[in-house]
Amino acid sequence: MATTVRRTVLTLPAAPVGPANPLPALRPLTAVHSVDERTKRELPREMARQIGYEPLRTLLPVRVLDGYGRERTPTDVEAVVIENDRLRVTVLPGLGGRIHSLRHKPTGRELLYRNPVLQPAGFALNGAWYSGGIEWNIGATGHSTLAMAPLHTAVVPAPDGGEMVRLWEWERLRDLPFQIDLWLPADSSFLHVGVRIRNPHERPAPVYWWSNTAVEEHPGTRVIAPADEAWHYGYERTLARVPVPDYRGEDRTYPLGSEYPADYFYEIPAESRKWVAALGADGHGLVQTSTDALRGRKLFLWGSGRGGRRWQRWLTEPDTIGYAEIQAGLARTQLEHIRLEEGGELSWLECYGPLAADPGTAHGANWPAVCAEVESRLAAVLPRRAVDDAYAAWRPCADSEPVRMLATGSGWGALEVLRGRYTLPGTPFDASALGEEQAPWQALLATGVYPAPRKVTPPGPTLVSPHWRDMLETAPADPLTEYHLGVAQWHAGDLAQAVRSWERGLELAPSRWPLLRALAVADTEGGHGERAADRYLAAFDDLCQERRDDGESWTAATAALGREAIGALLAAGRTAEARTVWSRLRPAVQRRGRFQLIHTRLLLAEGRRDEARAVFDAGFEAADLREGGQELTELWARLTDEPLPEAYDFRIRPPEPSGGAREPRR
Template sequence: MSTRARLEPADLTLPTAAVGPLDPLPRLRPELDQPYLLDPDSVPAGVRENAERGAVRSIHPYLLQDGYGRDRSPADHPALVLDNGLLRAVFLPGLGGRLWSLTDLRTGTELLYRNPVVQPANLALRNAWLAGGVEWNLGTRGHAPTTCSPLFAAEATAPDGGPAVRMWEYERLRGLVFRIDAWLPEPGAETGGGPALKVRVEVRNPARRPAPLYWWSNIAVPETPDTRVLAPGERAFATGYEGRIGAVPVAAAEDGRDWTYPGRSEYAGDWFFDIPEGTPRPWEAAVEADGTGLLHSSTARLRGRKLFAWGVNAGGRRWAEWLTERGNGPYAEIQGGVAQTQFEHLELPAGAAWRWIETYQPLAADPALTHGADLDAARGAVASALPRAEADAEAACFDAAPARLLHTGSGWGALAGVSTAAAPFPEESLGAEQRPWRELRATGALPDGDGTAAPVSYVTGEEWDGLLAAAPQSWLTHYHRGVLAHTAGRLDAADAHYAASLAERATPWARRGRALLLAERGLLAEAAEEARAAASGAPGLWQLAAEALGLLLEAGLPAAALELVDTLPTEVRERGRVRMLTARAAVEAGELARARKLLEEGFEVPDLREGEVALSRLWTAAFPGEPVPERYDFRMSAG
């Protein structure tokens, strides 16, 4: 049987909740996860130093992807299928280039956790995130800004002359270009003797200054009580989401619990294996009870390895089901990154490109060893299956132009002018989001409109601030300069620009910016009033209403929050997050009957944030002493 690979475009039909329209509001407040406390007694100084690098206030210039719901209907997703008769790999370029499925055709075994639905949920830096498959994360700690966005994709040539899937995009938070080449080589030394998927990753810094680099390949695998995760190293840096990270041994605890079995962990947690420095081929494997599973390994650049588990408590299982359909089995994640932990950023020099090759292969090892008490023997049984050679990451084929374009990404790479032969950003990709900025660059003027609609996009960086400063001044130029200053933490400058924008035209967008600025300064009552005015200026925008309600509650004004709710259009009042905030306002205003009615009627919050426990706390406040119903219990830890 021929094992020569083939690449075919296809459509994959899945029950889908569409990502939906973008939230038009820029991210102004410091809102990313706060730094964890890294235990100085057990976490190495190098890890702690890397954790001090690369912090950002927000995800600006990206807009959030929070327009999804919970209703699903069949939808076609463009897919790129690599098949060599031994393995079949299915990539979805429209959803961040995710490797959706990797099937061992010899046995019919799916090696990844393959989600049967596309259901976004609020776990990513831009909100929308999907469970399952392999996700490519670049930017900063969290699921990447591109995880639910289209990538460029094309057919390219692999080192062995066969077809490769090439995907690429420009990442705006760091100004980096990433590129992925995936192929199915003939079985041999580079594949561990059996079939394997090869993935070559390149991250390039086209700028004249260094950039913080964060990369993690996130691999979802099926989880059973007997799934064991193994990797080199005698300890791991662990956190249970309580704000602290410290070292734990890779061994069963005194109470008999063994965290290398994620399906036996009570609560959610992260474990970052302390891979010895200089390990030539870092690896991690998810091994089932019979010794089969998935082995992920890489060249040395991708040093880090991580295990994530949702936990078997009610909240963890609720989250796992929230991301798919009821009855679909739980999953764990094994991950590979350029740093030892996800709290770190490395420094990518100006003009430099870092490259590595990852291998995804079926594993068949002796279960008596892989599940035995002797960790060295367990790891040795897995390591014996590792590839004994590697493809050349610098091979000429990786710098060659792709053969045919199969999918189009965003226009931001074309606007930034960062094309290369291997990763082109064609002019045809420029669209409505880039149009005002192209006009500003070409004519020196920014088209402003009447302010009724929110701006379609935002930019960042000194070039754009300079062009806006030199342009004829309007409510929109001042507003954009206010956003640029605000997201950089220059609050006085932002305040002046918001005031100038409002003097030109009283738009809800500048009012909202000023409201968040006042809140950041601790002037909550003034902030709440400004936010209420902003929401009244665009009453059909549920995100503005939710933000205003949150600020009114933060200011201790629940009665005013309920008054605002009563003025909102029905479709905004019925949005899950608005209903949750309404119930909270009712509790805090002493209107328990109103809160209880909302909770008993039942509602879902599609954009509930990972780790957010507002629903369980709300139920407990409204119904003291009563157990939290399953539909409201998303607690991931014992706290």
């Protein structure tokens, strides 16, 4: 059959993502990945340079998504299906363009781990993320801020004269447009994925890309890549070169053979073909390969330990198969960002499809023979030259304009194109996508004035790139403009000037709480805990007086500010004032799992240990737990010497006394 593209709807149990947190993300949600200088001196020069290149300081201008819960209901999800007589590919444009399913029709095999639910969890750089399928990670080290976001999606002409699906958006952490072309040739068992990232600015930009594929994890699943060494990154923040496949007495190519979660970035020789495969006990599975520009390959495994299995259940539902991840990136490791020159672009082609190898050889102890078997089988079904030729055939089509729109992304790209007058063939950011969030910035661009809101509401998002910061600096200095200017200055690293802007805005501001909260964050970062607590308390008081209703935006602002204020007040030892903040939260907010965890801390600070223990005994689920976080473990240890209940056991770190390396961060 000829390749077809059609729209459909999936119905999946899903927890809603909820509203964005209206407080600007002045700090990352987790510590920035780094290594110490001693370790850096021992690394290959290129790796060391790229690790130090433009690490992420804040999430600005992106907003945090932390308003989701754990209650799932049947939900319709828009999907696009690309199909020929060999593969059926299901894509979710509204969820980062993720490939939800890759089914091999002749055998009926699902080649991916297909999550049966959509359960947000706190894994993305900006919070909400979900597991499964193939996701596209762009921007900075970690899961993309676009994991739960809609992408522009359209049908465009394919290199073979048929149809392919294009996904595109404006990535806001690095201010770069990108596109993903999904092409399924009529006679192919391999999905072809053409990726292009462009830098339309007159300055270099850091680039990060990792394609992340979840595969089912069985006792016989083995992950194979053409490398006999890998780089391991641990919580001790060191990169260590380790042997493949055996490391510390375990064959790390079997995800369930390790007890604890781990990252392994394969050291593939420069001249070797770039691929990674996950094969079952019968020798069948998925292989991913690419043109050489996508040089990195990685295995992430949750391991067989109690904490890793708990995380698996947390991300899906009990009694479902687990998963491991095989990934491909532009650099050796995920600690690195590469430089894209002004006016430049990066592009490559990836291929995903089924592979069958001799099971005896693929699961043998002779590692060179294992790699040779898989590579020979890959060469037989998809030669290296065929991938290069497919890339050459796709490249002229990358500029083809959309023929039929399937879905619409955000309006931020349209705003940037309007401002910069960029010409971006193939990825139209149409003005029709401009919406309410872009409106005040469109007005600033047209008039030089950031407009006052028509109604009292929490401030909208702040744009922070240099050209918008320049416009804010020359706009009339009203309080709201000073607020946004301070956020942009903070993002640029000019912290002292940001504080001065916020203090100027505070003098005449009718709405004081956004400025007070920003100043409280600055005080916290500067080590002024008491002053931060004062400002947080004043900010929360002002917000409670100003909020107009129980609508989504006000509830989100109250919950977010209350959470930060209680934390600052407890850190300053001001327990009674923390209790007053708690008492003014809406009952529905207090009942959320995250706030039950906060209440436990508050009760402990008040000396009410039995009541704090009762919160644990009654049971709660803090939906936005961060991977590797220790807060549940630490709170339980303050309550009792009893073993940590399984429901709260998310520990994925080997015991310190063992002397073993702790697990790496993803």
